[in-house]
Structures are given as structure tokens and as C-alpha cells.
Amino acid sequence: MTTSVNNNSGGDQPQGSGNAQLARRRFLQKLGLMGAVAASYTLLEVQAKTAASSDKRWGLFIDTSKCSSGCDACVRGCNEEHGIDAGKDEHTRAQWIRKIDLTDNLTGAESSVPVMCQHCDSAPCVDVCPTGASFKRADGVVLVNKHTCIGCRYCMMACPYKARSFIHENLTDQKPSAPRGKGTVESCTLCVHRIDSDQNQQPACAVSCTDEAHSAIVFGDLNDPDSDISKKLKTVGGSQIRADLSLNTGVRYHGL
Amino acid sequence: MISGAGYFQPLKSAGNYLLWMALLALLVLAGGYCAYTMEHEGHHITGMNNSIVWGLPHVFAISLILAASGALNGATLSSVFGNKTYSPYARLSVVLSICLLIGGLIVLVLDLGRPDRLAVALTTYNFKSIFSWNIFLYTGFIAVGVLYLATMLEKSLQRFTQTMGVVALIWRIVLTTGTGSIFGFLVGRSALDSAILAPLFIALSLVMGSAVLALVMTWAGRWQSQTVSARTQHSFVRLLLWCVLAVLYFSIVHHLTNLYVAEHQSDEHNVLKGAFAVLFWFSHLALLGIVAALAFALKQGEGYLSTMKWHAVCAVSLIACTMILYAVIIGSQSTPQLLFPDKTITASTFGDGGIGPYLPSVWEWGLGIGGTALSLLLFGVVLRVLPITSTTQS
Amino acid sequence: MSLRLNLALLILPAALLLVMPGYADDNGPVIPPATYGDQCVADTDIMRKEHMSLLNHQRDETVIEGIRGEPFSLVSCVNCHAQNDNGGQPIRIDAKGQFCESCHTYAAVKIDCFTCHAALPEENAVIGSLQNNLPVASTYSNKQLLVMQSHKVAHKASHDYQRK
Structure with a gap:
């Protein structure tokens, strides 16, 4: 019997929080390349707003x-x-x-x-x-x-x-x-x-x-x-x- | 290795070759129809369900894949271990191996819920999955086999034959280990959660491959108006004997260790005394019988068996090994998964605690037989186009 | 080689001949108008060309990251574009002559969405999702294009990432 609940340790899992961050960063990099600053703001807000977070389990x-x-x-x-x-x-x-x-x-x-x-x-x-x-x-x-x-x-x-x-x-x-x-x-x-x-x-x-x-x-x-x-x-x-x-x-x- | 093997030439259309090919083509068509119906209607028309998720098609597919790996025995013995007896059959052995693998893979793919998404499977990988690795091992095996065959067919490349033989040998051992590990890594199913399944699968592949090769050698030889020589048969009898002993060894160790572990009692009960007892005991007693028959033949007649007896031995070995696979693949799923070790399940809406129901449907038989026929059909066609069969005996 | 070339030369014109009748008297597909709203989530030109990449990107975000209620979702498409029959009952969006079917049949592209996804709108959801999702500004086409392009890049990036 145990009550301790570890959060996902990440690393080997494709959807860890670090990965989400990484994907977001890459996504922004690509946007930067396009010079589409206005668009990136719109999407950044959208992404940061509601994605599932590893803060929760x-x-x-x-x-x-x-x-x-x-x-x-x-x-x-x-x-x-x-x-x-x-x-x-x-x-x-x-x-x-x-x-x-x-x-x-x-x-x-x-x-x-x-x-x-x-x-x-x-x-x-x-x-x-x-x-x-x-x-x-x-x-x-x-x-x-x-x-x-x-x-x-x-x-x-x-x-x-x-x-x-x-x-x-x-x-x-x-x-x-x-x-x-x-x-x-x-x-x-x-x-x-x-x-x-x-x-x-x-x-x-x-x-x-x-x-x-x-x-x-x-x-x-x-x-x-x-x-x-x-x-x-x-x-x-x-x-x-x-x-x-x-x-x-x-x-x-x-x-x- | 080719020296002493005489001339190779494409098969002449002789005897009942065309009749065989027509029959196989019909079986392939029927198999295609079964696969189409399964995909169109959904798997509810098969015997498979949410308890027995892998059924007869998987038994056929795994059997074909294992036989493919084992069928390379002839080529390996010839080009890696320098056994000249097998040189005339080295090319045949490689072609058979490739064709069996293709047939097995087709069955596996056509049983998918979404075979239309094959491209996804071939482009998106999860490298933690042994299944992903197997996709590379299987496609790579075909590539290695084709290269291996090329070094035999092309005179200027024959100096690479031994090297390719070694590569192919290592590749097929890894491939069979990978196939066994599909089942060996399943922590949720106590009947399967064992590393010994990998060596057991290698042993099974050696028996099944040798048996198929031996049967096919006479089949192809007959059209060239040839018989397999006594020397070749003697060697084959010894080969098969050792491989069958290996299967019995790994299987007995697997079950004895399971019997010792309390956790595995219900699995063993299911296989040894329950619904799969007939399969288990028939296959193992048959293999024991084959050991006795082959040992007797070696002692009395230097390995001589009449063609009919020899074919019977090969056929029984094949059937017995397939039965072992059936018991491993389906028996392990029908055993209830132990969720609550200290409790008895008194009611469940999903058959918990009971033996999973499975009766293969005509569609699954059709798909499996169709895939096997496809292997042999491909094999027959390649024999007609490429110089595979030897015109001289060894 | 030459045989292959000859074959190609033979097959190409034959293929052209086969598709030519499709262009005779071509007035395009008859696409029914949206049932709700007077503006789509992006300009019509963009939606026509790019709806699949927009949907695919939205799909990956929703399934994998749990981002919901965004404009380019399949449910939103169905909510606005599914028509009602004479009795006021909604019609499947992939039914003959309906929004998706009319164009896809014309373009001979199979729709693989509605064997799994609902082809009928959500109950009482149309108004709410419209208000949440519609762009506010009227001068949208340029910005929208940028958004759309970045979606494409993002989609590719997320795919590359998953593959790794």
C-alpha cells in the first residue's frame, strides 16, 4: 500500500513538460525565421493558455x-x-x-x-x-x-x-x-x-x-x-x- | 561454396508445376477475399475479441516468420560452416527464406485494424517498442537475403558469399530473438513474461525452417527429375534431431520453472491440464516421437528414411511446432489475467477470472492459408525465373 | 530504360484523356452555404486550400496537448456547416450534396473523418462556439495568411518532433 504518487519523470516519454517546452521553443524559432511576429503572438497566447501541463497529474x-x-x-x-x-x-x-x-x-x-x-x-x-x-x-x-x-x-x-x-x-x-x-x-x-x-x-x-x-x-x-x-x-x-x-x-x- | 554444386538453372515447366501454381494462386485469391471481408466488416466476424486479441492469423504469421528465419539453415551451413552437402540447396534456401517472410508479413499486415495506415507504421516509430525494431529487422532481413542471393548468383560477387552468410546468420538470430521478445516483454501476462521465449523461438525456427526446406527440396527436385541424395538426407536427419531436442529442452525448462512459481500456477494449469492440454501434449509427444524415430534411423540405417517417412517426419515437426506456437500465443491470452491475487472473482461483465473464448473463423483460416500459399507461390515463380535449383546431386 | 520511357509516354496521355471529361462544362461543385454565421474562421480561399493542414495541426494540439475550443476544430466545422432538413433536423455533413461531400466528390478525394467523428453538430453548441472562435477584426486576410502559414510550419515542426 502506498500513497506516494510521483509525477512522470519525463525523459523517455514523448509528452513530458520539457518536451512541450522544447516543441514550443522550436515552433517559435520557426516563426521567428518567418518574421511573422504578429502571428506568433496570437499563437503563443493560444498555446500557453490551455495545454495539458505536467504540473498536474x-x-x-x-x-x-x-x-x-x-x-x-x-x-x-x-x-x-x-x-x-x-x-x-x-x-x-x-x-x-x-x-x-x-x-x-x-x-x-x-x-x-x-x-x-x-x-x-x-x-x-x-x-x-x-x-x-x-x-x-x-x-x-x-x-x-x-x-x-x-x-x-x-x-x-x-x-x-x-x-x-x-x-x-x-x-x-x-x-x-x-x-x-x-x-x-x-x-x-x-x-x-x-x-x-x-x-x-x-x-x-x-x-x-x-x-x-x-x-x-x-x-x-x-x-x-x-x-x-x-x-x-x-x-x-x-x-x-x-x-x-x-x-x-x-x-x-x-x-x- | 558454389564449387561442387554443379550447374544451376531456372526450373523447367515440368510435371504438375503449373497445376501447383494455379492451386496456390487460387488459395491466395481466397485469402485476399478473406482479408478484404475482415477489414470491411471489422474483426467481429473473426473469432478474435477483446480477451483473445491475437488469433490464428498471428499463429500463421509467426510460424511463417520463424520458418523463414530457419529456412536459411541450408545456406548458412553451406556458406558459413562450409558444409558442401548443402551447397546445391543454398540458393533455394535463401529464396525460400525471403518468400516465407513476405508471406508472414502480409498476414500480419492484413490482420491490422487499419492496414490502410501501413505508411504510418513505416514512417512513425516508437523505439521503445520491440515491434518497431522488428519492422526494421524484417525489412532488413529481406534486404540482406536479396544481397546474399546476389553474391551467389553473380560470379564476380561470389567472394562475398561467406561474409554475407555471416551477416545473414547474425541477422536471423537477432530477428528470431526479436520475434520471441514480442511475447517475452509482456509484464501483464504471466504466461508470457519470460526471457526464455526468445531462445525457444530460435529453436522452433530451426526446426520449422529445416522441415520446410527439406519438404521443398524434394518438391523442387522432383521437377528437375532429381532426388535428394542419401548423404544430404543423413545430414538433414542429424540437423533436425538436434533442433527438435533444442525445442524440447527450452519448452521443458520454461514449463518446469513456471510450475515452481506459485504466480504461474493457473497459466500452467491452463496449458497442461486445461483447454490447451491436447495441443501441448500432442505437440510435445510428437516431437519426442520424432527424436526417437530419427535417433533410431541414425543408429540402424545411417540416417536413411524412405521419402515418405522423411516427409512425414518433417510434416509432423512443422505441425507440432505450430501447435506449440498456438499454445504460447493463444493459450497465454486465454488464461485470466491475475488482477486480484488474494481474491476470487464472483462476477464480471467482461469474463474476468474465466478462460477467454476463442474459436478461429473461416476468415482467419483463409487469411493464414492464403499467406502461406503466397509464400509458396512467390517461391515457385522465383524458381522459374532465376537459376536457383541445382542440376547435379551432391 | 527505353521501354519504361515508352510506357510513360503512352500512359501519360492516356491518363490525361481519362481525366479530361471532368473538365467539360465545369462550373465547380455546388457547395451549400453555412447554416450559422456569416464569416468563417479564415478566408474562404485559405480554407479551401488549407483546411486539412489547419485541421491536422489543430488535431495534434488537441489530442496530444489537450488544447480545446480552438477555431480550427472539426467539431466547429460541423457545427456551422451542417444543414438542417425541412423538418429542422440536422443532416450529416458528409451526406450527398452536403458541405464536405459536394466538394470532395468533385475533387475525388476520399473523406476519412466521419467514420470516427460525428458528422452531425453538437446539441445547443453552435452559438457558444461561434462567439468564442470567430476572429474579431474585419481586415483579416493578410494576418490570417500569416497565421495559416505558421500553422503549417508548426504542424511540420510538431511532426518532425514526434518522429524524433
């Missing part, structure tokens, strides 16, 4: 003592948010988040947990992706860039959490904020489209859980010691699934 805290076995509000909330059809075959449809019921082998204690992408700091899916489509954002969110994903599924082989889904068939009526399509791999995005636009927003699963009056899922910035999630982790503690792999996950469970 988004994560989830899941209190299993508050999670109830019969409830799948988080799953339904996620499916609704991303236009996932839950009516299809469970092995070929997308499963961004799923509920698992557990019984302790020694004590017989029962628990129920939602499992989704754990947003690892050292994500195996990012390491194995041949094209770099599987990547980690500066703020720790692990995503698939579906524009460069070739659908090889090596990330799914590598994921210890069975958290990724391959789209097996043609999709229609996608949501504007959740582009999804046949032949690429996808997984929980921590609802980046929500948290990017407004930092007070919560991922759909957390909202649904709160609406159900369980409040078992807390979303927040693991780097900020004053955030709700950091305080929770500090006071009640939280462990990682497969902590033995030393992946430093962004999703932590209390009561596992």
Missing part, C-alpha cells in the same frame, strides 16, 4: 467500501458519455470501465470494484506501441491517438488490466466529443474532453457515482496536496492493482 481514488455490488452507475455513465453500445457481445464490444465482484480467499469478505485504464506512469501500452499512438499526456492521462493507431492490438497484449478495447465493427452516431471508429484501440480517457474545457468538471463515472449517492469515485490532481483526492489518499490510504509491477498507477483503490 490527474487520477482517481476509488473507495471500495462505498461501492455497491449491484450498482453499475459508473459504467452506464461512461457508456452514455462516450456513446458506447452496451447491448452487444461482452467480448467484442468496448469496455472502458467494468464492475468486478470479489470475495477474499482468506476472510470471505466481499467487495465490488470498478476497473478501468489505470493511467500508469510507466504504462506498458505506451512502451509497446510501434507508432507511438498510445501515449501519455503531460498531465498523466494515458490515451490512444486514433489517427496514428494501426490497430495491431499490441497494447492490449501488454495491458495488465485488460483495460483496452479494439473496435470490432463499424460504428455510427458517435458523439461529437467522443470520436470512435472501427479498427483502432481505445480505453478510458479520464474524460479529457470534459476536464480540458473546465477544470472543475469531473469524469462521467465520478459524476454518475455521486448522483447515485455513493461518491465512491473521487477525481482530482494527485500532484496538488490540497486536492480532495490527495487528502483522501493521505488520510485513508489507497493501493494499486498489481502494485508489484511498479507501474505507479493514477487510479488508487481504498479497501482492496
Whole structure:
């Protein structure tokens, strides 16, 4: 059990903060070459304003003592948010988040947990992706860039959490904020489209859980010691699934 | 190395050559249709799913790639180790190797979710991924093979044959290590997370490559109205025997160490007693049988086996090795991933804790067989255009 | 070599002949007008030529860096340019005769966006995104061109960078 959450160490990750700075600097250099000072000001403001920053590390805290076995509000909330059809075959449809019921082998204690992408700091899916489509954002969110994903599924082989889904068939009526399509791999995005636009927003699963009056899922910035999630982790503690792999996950469970 | 190998010439259209080529072309077309259907409809028409993400096409592809690496045995023994017995078959060995690799790669590419983005895979790399490295190893292997062949075909270049032979040998060992490492680096799947998969894959490649080469040698020889000499067969029998022993050794060590580690109990249960037990035991007993048969042949008849028995030995070796690969690739995925070691999963909407379901569809069979046929079709065509086959026995 | 040259000489005119009919009586594609707003995020000339590089640059910024709500996003395109049918229901922007389809069919360029992206506008989002994203000044074409060019450079730079 551990509550320490390191930020991404950068270096080997393509989207570290240093890299973002570097890209920005290069970008400005090129602009300078063009002598387009006016334009560079416009774009600089735009870039500096809203890019994901490594000052933050988004994560989830899941209190299993508050999670109830019969409830799948988080799953339904996620499916609704991303236009996932839950009516299809469970092995070929997308499963961004799923509920698992557990019984302790020694004590017989029962628990129920939602499992989704754990947003690892050292994500195996990012390491194995041949094209770099599987990547980690500066703020720790692990995503698939579906524009460069070739659908090889090596990330799914590598994921210890069975958290990724391959789209097996043609999709229609996608949501504007959740582009999804046949032949690429996808997984929980921590609802980046929500948290990017407004930092007070919560991922759909957390909202649904709160609406159900369980409040078992807390979303927040693991780097900020004053955030709700950091305080929770500090006071009640939280462990990682497969902590033995030393992946430093962004999703932590209390009561596992 | 060419000395003593006699004359080489392109294959004359004899016997049932055209019939074979037509049959292979049909299989290739059928494979193309299967691939098109898979891409058009999406992978839901295959047996693959989000639990078993790599299926039969990958077994075919990896088998072809391993066989490609191993098929170079003939050329290596001839030009690197100076074994003249194989000199007449050195060119054949290189061509076969290149063709098998192309077939394997085509299957791999056509199984992608977005094969239209092949250009992305060839231009955007993540060098932390062993897959990226393999893209270079595979394309580089084809280039090395073509150069190697050129040093054999062109008289003025023949002084480089040995050097290229060494380069090709090193390249294929690295390539097979890379292929084994695709599976050996997966921390999330306990059945695969082992460095011994790389040497196991090398051993498998030696058996599969030798077996294919031996089968193809008689196939091509028949059209030249030739038979493989007793001396060549004797050498081949010893080669195959050692390679099969290597496979058994690495496989047994792999499973014995896994049996010792509590974490791997459920993986081993699945492979040795569960859904993949038939595959495991059949393949290993078959290989044991082959060891016995070959050892007996060497002791009694100096390695002599009737053509039919020899072909049977090669075919069974190939099938057994493919079964081992099937158990490694698909068996490892069907074993549930252990998320909660101290707990029993009582309910899940995604089959957690259960054996992953997989039944290959006709489309996957079609794609795999089509890729294999493409390898052989290419091979047959090259045999007709280039002076590959030898007119004298050794 | 000479055979190849001959082949090329044969094929080129043949190819020209094949495409010639496309130019007969050419009045260009019939592109429906935008449903909302009277000014696009850049001049029409620029948008016609450069929309893909603008979109691609915006795409990389959004996916990789999480920069959202910027003018050159595909969602914004759809929001303004998707038309409504007689019943007031929005029509897919890639449907026959619609904004994207009409021009792409004319230019014989396949659209690869809408197998994954929504081809229908966001619900109740049009007005808000318009106000946020539209350029304010009216004398834009020069500056816009600069912005656009720098986008292209930036796009290339970010690609070069990713490749490294």
C-alpha cells in the first residue's frame, strides 16, 4: 500500500513538460525565421493558455467500501458519455470501465470494484506501441491517438488490466466529443474532453457515482496536496492493482 | 561454396508445376477475399475479441516468420560452416527464406485494424517498442537475403558469399530473438513474461525452417527429375534431431520453472491440464516421437528414411511446432489475467477470472492459408525465373 | 530504360484523356452555404486550400496537448456547416450534396473523418462556439495568411518532433 504518487519523470516519454517546452521553443524559432511576429503572438497566447501541463497529474481514488455490488452507475455513465453500445457481445464490444465482484480467499469478505485504464506512469501500452499512438499526456492521462493507431492490438497484449478495447465493427452516431471508429484501440480517457474545457468538471463515472449517492469515485490532481483526492489518499490510504509491477498507477483503490 | 554444386538453372515447366501454381494462386485469391471481408466488416466476424486479441492469423504469421528465419539453415551451413552437402540447396534456401517472410508479413499486415495506415507504421516509430525494431529487422532481413542471393548468383560477387552468410546468420538470430521478445516483454501476462521465449523461438525456427526446406527440396527436385541424395538426407536427419531436442529442452525448462512459481500456477494449469492440454501434449509427444524415430534411423540405417517417412517426419515437426506456437500465443491470452491475487472473482461483465473464448473463423483460416500459399507461390515463380535449383546431386 | 520511357509516354496521355471529361462544362461543385454565421474562421480561399493542414495541426494540439475550443476544430466545422432538413433536423455533413461531400466528390478525394467523428453538430453548441472562435477584426486576410502559414510550419515542426 502506498500513497506516494510521483509525477512522470519525463525523459523517455514523448509528452513530458520539457518536451512541450522544447516543441514550443522550436515552433517559435520557426516563426521567428518567418518574421511573422504578429502571428506568433496570437499563437503563443493560444498555446500557453490551455495545454495539458505536467504540473498536474490527474487520477482517481476509488473507495471500495462505498461501492455497491449491484450498482453499475459508473459504467452506464461512461457508456452514455462516450456513446458506447452496451447491448452487444461482452467480448467484442468496448469496455472502458467494468464492475468486478470479489470475495477474499482468506476472510470471505466481499467487495465490488470498478476497473478501468489505470493511467500508469510507466504504462506498458505506451512502451509497446510501434507508432507511438498510445501515449501519455503531460498531465498523466494515458490515451490512444486514433489517427496514428494501426490497430495491431499490441497494447492490449501488454495491458495488465485488460483495460483496452479494439473496435470490432463499424460504428455510427458517435458523439461529437467522443470520436470512435472501427479498427483502432481505445480505453478510458479520464474524460479529457470534459476536464480540458473546465477544470472543475469531473469524469462521467465520478459524476454518475455521486448522483447515485455513493461518491465512491473521487477525481482530482494527485500532484496538488490540497486536492480532495490527495487528502483522501493521505488520510485513508489507497493501493494499486498489481502494485508489484511498479507501474505507479493514477487510479488508487481504498479497501482492496 | 558454389564449387561442387554443379550447374544451376531456372526450373523447367515440368510435371504438375503449373497445376501447383494455379492451386496456390487460387488459395491466395481466397485469402485476399478473406482479408478484404475482415477489414470491411471489422474483426467481429473473426473469432478474435477483446480477451483473445491475437488469433490464428498471428499463429500463421509467426510460424511463417520463424520458418523463414530457419529456412536459411541450408545456406548458412553451406556458406558459413562450409558444409558442401548443402551447397546445391543454398540458393533455394535463401529464396525460400525471403518468400516465407513476405508471406508472414502480409498476414500480419492484413490482420491490422487499419492496414490502410501501413505508411504510418513505416514512417512513425516508437523505439521503445520491440515491434518497431522488428519492422526494421524484417525489412532488413529481406534486404540482406536479396544481397546474399546476389553474391551467389553473380560470379564476380561470389567472394562475398561467406561474409554475407555471416551477416545473414547474425541477422536471423537477432530477428528470431526479436520475434520471441514480442511475447517475452509482456509484464501483464504471466504466461508470457519470460526471457526464455526468445531462445525457444530460435529453436522452433530451426526446426520449422529445416522441415520446410527439406519438404521443398524434394518438391523442387522432383521437377528437375532429381532426388535428394542419401548423404544430404543423413545430414538433414542429424540437423533436425538436434533442433527438435533444442525445442524440447527450452519448452521443458520454461514449463518446469513456471510450475515452481506459485504466480504461474493457473497459466500452467491452463496449458497442461486445461483447454490447451491436447495441443501441448500432442505437440510435445510428437516431437519426442520424432527424436526417437530419427535417433533410431541414425543408429540402424545411417540416417536413411524412405521419402515418405522423411516427409512425414518433417510434416509432423512443422505441425507440432505450430501447435506449440498456438499454445504460447493463444493459450497465454486465454488464461485470466491475475488482477486480484488474494481474491476470487464472483462476477464480471467482461469474463474476468474465466478462460477467454476463442474459436478461429473461416476468415482467419483463409487469411493464414492464403499467406502461406503466397509464400509458396512467390517461391515457385522465383524458381522459374532465376537459376536457383541445382542440376547435379551432391 | 527505353521501354519504361515508352510506357510513360503512352500512359501519360492516356491518363490525361481519362481525366479530361471532368473538365467539360465545369462550373465547380455546388457547395451549400453555412447554416450559422456569416464569416468563417479564415478566408474562404485559405480554407479551401488549407483546411486539412489547419485541421491536422489543430488535431495534434488537441489530442496530444489537450488544447480545446480552438477555431480550427472539426467539431466547429460541423457545427456551422451542417444543414438542417425541412423538418429542422440536422443532416450529416458528409451526406450527398452536403458541405464536405459536394466538394470532395468533385475533387475525388476520399473523406476519412466521419467514420470516427460525428458528422452531425453538437446539441445547443453552435452559438457558444461561434462567439468564442470567430476572429474579431474585419481586415483579416493578410494576418490570417500569416497565421495559416505558421500553422503549417508548426504542424511540420510538431511532426518532425514526434518522429524524433
